[in-house]
Amino acid sequence: MKTKAVTISLLLFSFVCLTSCNNTGGKLEELEKQVNKIALNTANAEPIYRLYPTRNMWNFLKLDTRNGKISMVQFSVEDNEKQFEYELSNKALCENTAPGRFMLQPTENIYNFIMLDQVSGQTYQVQWSFEEDKRFIIPIK
Numbered sequence: 001m002k003t004k005a006v007t008i009s010l011l012l013f014s015f016v017c018l019t020s021c022n023n024t025g026g027k028l029e030e031l032e033k034q035v036n037k038i039a040l041n042t043a044n045a046e047p048i049y050r051l052y053p054t055r056n057m058w059n060f061l062k063l064d065t066r067n068g069k070i071s072m073v074q075f076s077v078e079d080n081e082k083q084f085e086y087e088l089s090n091k092a093l094c095e096n097t098a099p100g101r102f103m104l105q106p107t108e109n110i111y112n113f114i115m116l117d118q119v120s121g122q123t124y125q126v127q128w129s130f131e132e133d134k135r136f137i138i139p140i141k
Contacts, residue, residue: 046100054128055110061088061128068093068102068115070137072128088128089137093117114140 051073052061062071062085069092076082094101097119104126105114115124115137123140 048099052104065099066097088135
């Protein structure tokens with residue numbers, strides 16, 4: 001997100017410089033088109049991370065949509081010591097892929113989600129828990 005914001009800021013700065021230098025003709029129009037194109041692409045870009053709510057009001061699953069890594073995130077409105085983030089799996093399911101490859105779908109079970117690899121079609125059972133030995137991500141065969 002910061003890279004996109006910096007890119008847009010630089011383009012807008014260039015746009016302002018060109019307009020203040022009293023450039024006329026096609027150069028100004030071309031730069032304006034480029035700024036609009038980048039802004040549109042940024043608005044439509046897939047995010048790297050997504051938060052998925054669980055049915056526990058204090059907990060979310062944070063998915064890295066590029067590689068399938070998932071963390072459990074807990075927040076609190078009263079006590080900072082009750083806030084934490086734990087990895088469900090620190091193993092990437094694939095390498096060097098674009099954002100948006102993985103997504104989560106909740107199930108009727110409060111602790112389980114189905115994760116879909118939208119490129120390969122592979123599905124995974126994702127179980128979160130407060131107990132470390134009950135957290136896992138396993139392929140569904």
